[in-house]
Amino acid sequence: MFYLIGLGLSDEKDITLRGLEAIRSSTRVYLEAYTSILTVQKERLEELYGKPLVLADRDMIETQSDEILKDADTRDVALLVVGDPFGATTHTDILLRARVLSIPTRIIHNASIMNAVGACGLQLYNFGQTVSLVFFTDTWKPDSFYDRVRENADLGMHTLVLLDIKVKEQSEENLARGRKIYEPPRYMSISHAVAQLAEVEDARRDGVLVPDQTLAIALSRVGGGSDNERIVSGTLAQLREQPPDVFGEPLHSLVIVGRRLHHLEAEYAAGFAVDATVWREVAQKVYGCNFD
Amino acid sequence: MFYLIGLGLSDEKDITLRGLEAIRSSTRVYLEAYTSILTVQKERLEELYGKPLVLADRDMIETQSDEILKDADTRDVALLVVGDPFGATTHTDILLRARVLSIPTRIIHNASIMNAVGACGLQLYNFGQTVSLVFFTDTWKPDSFYDRVRENADLGMHTLVLLDIKVKEQSEENLARGRKIYEPPRYMSISHAVAQLAEVEDARRDGVLVPDQTLAIALSRVGGGSDNERIVSGTLAQLREQPPDVFGEPLHSLVIVGRRLHHLEAEYAAGFAVDATVWREVAQKVYGCNFD
Numbered sequence: 152m153f154y155l156i157g158l159g160l161s162d163e164k165d166i167t168l169r170g171l172e173a174i175r176s177s178t179r180v181y182l183e184a185y186t187s188i189l190t191v192q193k194e195r196l197e198e199l200y201g202k203p204l205v206l207a208d209r210d211m212i213e214t215q216s217d218e219i220l221k222d223a224d225t226r227d228v229a230l231l232v233v234g235d236p237f238g239a240t241t242h243t244d245i246l247l248r249a250r251v252l253s254i255p256t257r258i259i260h261n262a263s264i265m266n267a268v269g270a271c272g273l274q275l276y277n278f279g280q281t282v283s284l285v286f287f288t289d290t291w292k293p294d295s296f297y298d299r300v301r302e303n304a305d306l307g308m309h310t311l312v313l314l315d316i317k318v319k320e321q322s323e324e325n326l327a328r329g330r331k332i333y334e335p336p337r338y339m340s341i342s343h344a345v346a347q348l349a350e351v352e353d354a355r356r357d358g359v360l361v362p363d364q365t366l367a368i369a370l371s372r373v374g375g376g377s378d379n380e381r382i383v384s385g386t387l388a389q390l391r392e393q394p395p396d397v398f399g400e401p402l403h404s405l406v407i408v409g410r411r412l413h414h415l416e417a418e419y420a421a422g423f424a425v426d427a428t429v430w431r432e433v434a435q436k437v438y439g440c441n442f443d
Numbered sequence: 444m445f446y447l448i449g450l451g452l453s454d455e456k457d458i459t460l461r462g463l464e465a466i467r468s469s470t471r472v473y474l475e476a477y478t479s480i481l482t483v484q485k486e487r488l489e490e491l492y493g494k495p496l497v498l499a500d501r502d503m504i505e506t507q508s509d510e511i512l513k514d515a516d517t518r519d520v521a522l523l524v525v526g527d528p529f530g531a532t533t534h535t536d537i538l539l540r541a542r543v544l545s546i547p548t549r550i551i552h553n554a555s556i557m558n559a560v561g562a563c564g565l566q567l568y569n570f571g572q573t574v575s576l577v578f579f580t581d582t583w584k585p586d587s588f589y590d591r592v593r594e595n596a597d598l599g600m601h602t603l604v605l606l607d608i609k610v611k612e613q614s615e616e617n618l619a620r621g622r623k624i625y626e627p628p629r630y631m632s633i634s635h636a637v638a639q640l641a642e643v644e645d646a647r648r649d650g651v652l653v654p655d656q657t658l659a660i661a662l663s664r665v666g667g668g669s670d671n672e673r674i675v676s677g678t679l680a681q682l683r684e685q686p687p688d689v690f691g692e693p694l695h696s697l698v699i700v701g702r703r704l705h706h707l708e709a710e711y712a713a714g715f716a717v718d719a720t721v722w723r724e725v726a727q728k729v730y731g732c733n734f735d
Binding site: 164235244250302306308374 | 449569
């Protein structure tokens, strides 16, 4: 059996009992190391699981899937991923490969940011499509996310914005010279994200992300256990003014609030506000929430 | 501390280690019994947790929240919910109440259908808003979900359709006479849902749910462990023709596939198809997927 196991969002204790059983029954256990991070190191996981973990980067999962799947028709092999196996990154490639090789597979689900985002108080069924925001460079500022946010906004839907993660990236020079030297990992912060949103709004001026009229909620390390969990709500302008440490440690995610905002959603999120008075004012005047 | 703990989707083993710790530290543990069901009975949970569980229905959580929260400022109290605490049903009411009472709260997340739906092979970020389909009666056939599906469809997005659950409902007669006698629980099946969709399409004729041109995926008991998990894909017309037992036991959910369908999504879901040839044909001709 090939197990694809979600680890949840926070640390080693977010594994499910079913996931733990599968790990302990497995002869080889891989840990996917590129799409996201837990707040703990591999060693903490190994200690709890009682198993050595093989780090598997994107390259390995894509190019050496047969190696990972080897013998999984007769033994148990597990691949561990942060969040849920079907979260932000797909693992359908390796599952399709397993199907071709007639290897039975089982998915063990867990929380991912796609549902844990509900912790901010907005209803999950009021979210539209999810978008990703990548690090801009001087020459590359992909802004198609803006059209997606507008599509959601036109329907009054909230948007979850996933912020870029750069892990195992090579500098242009090292890439050109074929040197496998990697840059330190980079995680986009809320401050960085909000600045990029302002840059795109300035360029496009379509009123989708007007700084003082758009409510947003910043999430950091959402998960059952993390004492570092932070949820901060405010206008985009307010979030931009906050010192970066307000938002806590990475990973960060951002929610753009849509106009169908219900007053109970607004009230719950007011508890996380930079300034609850401003939050309620904008919710009332711009979003039409009635708090009475 | 007041813990709100997600149990995941399948059975007692889907609890996380963190959730289990919180349960074992709690002096009172409530099990929410109305929004969804696990595949196992309360006794199996009690045995594993080593704690008695108090069943809490909607009524109790809404009207006796102070009772549930009692002493949670000095002791640990837990409320267990199937899936994730912020899945289909909100628990913000009781959390807001805890905030008023200055009781610290902690959410322990888990998988919910809102992210586990990814098991069907469609990308979560290509889903629009989620809709609910309720049991029609002779006189009440609420069809606003159709407008929501169209909003998603216009953007090419997939739609997750949550199917109605009737638990602890009273017959009109018992309600009128004030008798607290409840009907047996009812869970909407895929067959029932697809028939209702056809009824609405017939009435509205806006082409959102054309039976032989709309791809859909039925999910049953999606979860890490359930051997009963079933995923069945086909046109709405094909799903309607299937004998009900094809779809397995409740709970069922349905996905309406949007036009942004990627050929890899289509290929993965073809593995669940009633008829993979028809599936690929419709994906190609109607959805414009290119499998080459």
